[in-house]
Amino acid sequence: MSKVTLPTKGPLLSGKGWTVFFVALIVVCAVAPMLNLLVPRESMFYMSDYAVALVGKIMCYAICALAMDLIWGYTGILSLGHGMFFALGGYMMGMYLMRQIGRDGNYKSDLPDFMVFLDWKELPWHWTFSGSFVMTLVMIVAVPGIIAFVFGFFAFRSRIKGVYFSIITQAMTFAAMLLFFRNETGFGGNNGFTDFKRILDIPIATQSMRMTLFVMTGLTLLGFFLFSKWLIGSKFGRVLQAIRDAETRVMFSGYNPLPYKLTIWVISAIMCGVAGALYVPQVGIINPGEMSAANSIE
Structure with missing residues (x-):
């Protein structure tokens, strides 16, 4: 009986790939900060600060592109x-940033300005952990993850795929956008969250903080x-790639795709x-428009 030889696992990156990676790392962590903070205007x-914010925004979109490549390109x-x-991740961060404004808002209240304008007397229940930076980080991961798990479990268990799955995800996003547009949900309505002042009690508009966010994004x-x-x-x-190419064969091979x-x-x-x-602290605003189906398609 001939022995079956399985393909060996290659290196994570080639030599050239590691070179490009470390060049990108140096640019993000050293070159860009020097050009912004040390070089004369x-x-x-x-x-410029505009270029820092623009590149930071592009890098946020690049993370989304990686995520889409994993599920679409490889699965x-x-x-x-x-x-x-x-x-959702933006709103979790936005809620924390709104709490950081404190009494520096127009109405000098502990509540965000839009809540005072709408005559809210206290924070809604889903703002409970928004005052803690650590809990905000947890919520940034947990909220999208839990919603994705619940939706994905029922969709994949029902073997919904192809264009039908795509249409359902689009409908889900559109429904969420309409929900967040409503003032009574406590997410700022169509205006969303803006006018952020600080993060971790450090002014968010300073050059050093903007560069810190840039480096963290990179x-x-x-x-x-x-x-x-x-x-x-x-x-x-x-x-995953086998599921992409022939899901039925994967099932007959003894793997459960779910x-x-x-x-x-x-x-x-x-x-x-x-x-x-x-993305949110770098652009200074988050509103339901970010949930539009057009953004997902783009």
């Missing part, structure tokens, strides 16, 4: 609703890139949630 090499699941997960993007490469190169990733599809679906949702949380 009149110099042609100066990186064959076309989602038109990941804009919702992006916005490191998160590079970290998710390495994680995605490792995941796709593992046995788990090979099963846990694989559900896991990558939740991971991609969490990645988008983290991207949204990094």
